[in-house]
């Protein structure tokens with residue numbers, strides 16, 4: 001382990017770990033005296049292509065970054081022609097990735113990160129604004145070089161479609177050999193993916209998986225790239241480690257020497273942050289795939305067997321890849337990959353639409369509604385829930401059907417929890433576990449199961465930074481994981497997950513277990529319970545952290561953290577989405593059709609159903625227990641009619 005000069009000097013000035021400061025509620029003035037860490041851009045160096053400021057005057061096609069408006073000219077299907085037919089631009093413009101540099105949560109986190117580790121923003125810009133990074137705009141570590149609206153284009157068409165497979169393969173374009181060799185010669189060939197280690201074609205090309213395109217209208221070559229059908233295409237950004245740290249022999253992580261690249265450049269020696277790609281790589285999805293006979297993923301996928309990220313996140317749909325083909329009536333195809341990259345975020349796009357010119361974002365209310373509906377239904381596909389009544393207990397099992405942990409990705413603010421409400425025979429709620437207030441965003445979750453990851457500081461980092469030991473929301477200072485009970489995917493094994501530092505922390509899952517069971521005591525007199533699995537991307541705790549720790553605005557306006565907070569409030573406080581919800585009735589079985597429980601089925605039961613007509617939980621009239629008293633319940637009474645006293 002390298003513990004060198006700079007660090008010792010810093011710790012000499014560091015305050016002892018402060019007690020009495022509630023974790024996660026630090027005010028800027030309470031933060032460690034030693035911050036920001038004196039890191040430089042060199043600490044964040046990653047192998048792969050390095051930024052290439054646009055040098056070729058007057059030839060936009062040779063620039064590292066080319067506006068999406070170029071691509072939209074042909075790859076957007078104008079709603080005026082047909083608002084049901086989607087081109088890649090139509091769907092991409094409603095993706096979080098399209099707006100990853102406009103995302104106000106990200107901008108606030110970036111500003112805070114620079115107050116914790118100098119120049120760490122340079123690293124953030126790499127993945128969240130890759131074209132601008134490649135064009136050399138990240139040198140200040142903040143967004144001060146982002147002077148044009150186009151600089152905020154996030155993960156853009158050109159970025160993805162110019163990416164080269166890092167692994168040589170005879171099926172890849174022959175051009176790749178020289179590109180990879182040049183990196184090897186320069187000593188910057190990336191041995192491992194992740195951390196934004198991009199390889200772009202230095203010459204403008206449009207690389208995509210299809211080999212049957214008709215006319216090339218690009219003025220740039222179209223190269224057939226099988227890599228675009230592989231999950232490794234997503235790995236460069238969806239596996240993320242903190243290069244400031246190295247692993248010690250005892251498994252803890254410590255800071256490296258300042259002002260120099262990570263000594264081994266192996267991501268597995270670094271502090272993990274998000275490991276979606278590795279989670280997938282060590283699951284059944286990477287090994288033959290998982291078949292979904294119910295077709296919940298993949299759109300028009302021919303077999304329903306899901307393997308790659310693209311299989312689930314770019315489902316095949318009816319559309320046109322190019323507007324000209326559509327006009328000619330020959331370009332409609334049932335298997336255009338959806339570029340909206342639906343995930344879990346239900347509100348940040350609305351905030352982007354609020355804060356940015358629609359001419360720059362391509363967003364409109366209709367598209368936002370479509371995206372919200374798609375995201376909700378995707379979240380509902382992510383899991384299944386089973387309720388079973390045991391003796392005096394209720395068992396709730398949640399099964400993960402995604403290709404990675406559930407939840408996965410960004411560690412902060414995201415959480416999934418069980419809300420359980422018990423009812424008595426009057427239909428009155430007797431007890432609630434996992435309470436959440438949709439009006440205020442407040443919650444009480446310590447009496448229920450919450451699925452989440454929490455990062456922390458150990459004693460060494462606490463001393464160094466002057467922050468308390470334990471939970472932290474800092475992405476660059478965290479050097480330990482204090483909790484990770486997120487549900488693993490199908491094919492999980494402890495040994496494989498330990499090998500990439502993705503093992504559960506403070507919780508255990510058996511090998512192959514991709515579900516989790518929670519037991520609740522059934523209160524005496526409870527006759528039913530309603531159980532709901534909720535998912536939220538931005539918790540109140542996280543947004544308050546951004547608000548309270550954001551540096552002040554230089555011009556005296558609200559800080560970026562305050563703006564993020566206001567947006568969160570304005571757009572429904574990241575309203576939790578119900579992924580699954582079910583009602584269970586306990587034991588006390590009645591004669592079928594005996595709504596009022598008087599021992600026979602007759603006119604009084606018809607009246608009982610009518611009296612509780614409509615939506616109702618645990619009410620007498622809901623004989624088929626579907627959460628409402630309606631015609632179907634009347635039919636049950638009639639079918640079991642005996643008319644006797």
Ligand code: HEC
Nearest residue numbers: 071075088089092155156157160208209210228310321337
């Ligand atoms: C995050 C990376 C990413 C971004 C951003 C992206 N694409 Fe794609 N694109 C892909 C991948 C991966 C595929 C292949 C998916 C598959 O076939 O499963 C693809 C497929 C395509 C295809 C082929 C469609 C067909 O006929 O099968 C076109 C055309 C295309 N993209 C254009 C665009 C345009 C235009 C944009 C911007 C508006 C864009 N892409 C943004 C990754 C991306």
Ligand code: HEC
Nearest residue numbers: 070071074157158161206207208209210213214217321322
């Ligand atoms: C002048 C019109 C035009 C412009 C501008 C344009 N494209 Fe295309 N592009 C096409 C056409 C036409 C095809 C062939 C579509 C087909 O036959 O399926 C195509 C195909 C592609 C493919 C190949 C997909 C595959 O695997 O078959 C990619 C990738 C692509 N374009 C990306 C882009 C990107 C990125 C931009 C912006 C930097 C862009 N295009 C700008 C017209 C255009």
Ligand code: HEC
Nearest residue numbers: 096100103127128130233234237309313341342343344345
């Ligand atoms: C250049 C980096 C980069 C690449 C390559 C990339 N992503 Fe992303 N992705 C991001 C970033 C950054 C975000 C976060 C955007 C935000 O929340 O502001 C993101 C977010 C997402 C989300 C979450 C959306 C939501 O609503 O929660 C999904 C799903 C996703 N990406 C899928 C993919 C897939 C599939 C691929 C490969 C085809 C891919 N990404 C390739 C950078 C990338």
Ligand code: HEC
Nearest residue numbers: 234238277280306308309312343344382402403407408409
């Ligand atoms: C079997 C289908 C499936 C596969 C394969 C899959 N995902 Fe997902 N993914 C989902 C579902 C469903 C969700 C929504 C639930 C959630 O947020 O975890 C999701 C969520 C996400 C999110 C948002 C996480 C969050 O909560 O912020 C990201 C990012 C993501 N996936 C990236 C990827 C990447 C990268 C791959 C490939 C390495 C991949 N996914 C493979 C189904 C899949």
Ligand code: HEC
Nearest residue numbers: 105106109110113123124127195196237238240348409410
């Ligand atoms: C290796 C690429 C990569 C780097 C470097 C990176 N991120 Fe991200 N970031 C992602 C991806 C991918 C996601 C999406 C994961 C998801 O949706 O759960 C994401 C999501 C986020 C989000 C969540 C946004 C939202 O709307 O909820 C924030 C905030 C964020 N990143 C901040 C940062 C900061 C601050 C840095 C620099 C210290 C940084 N990121 C560096 C890839 C990266």
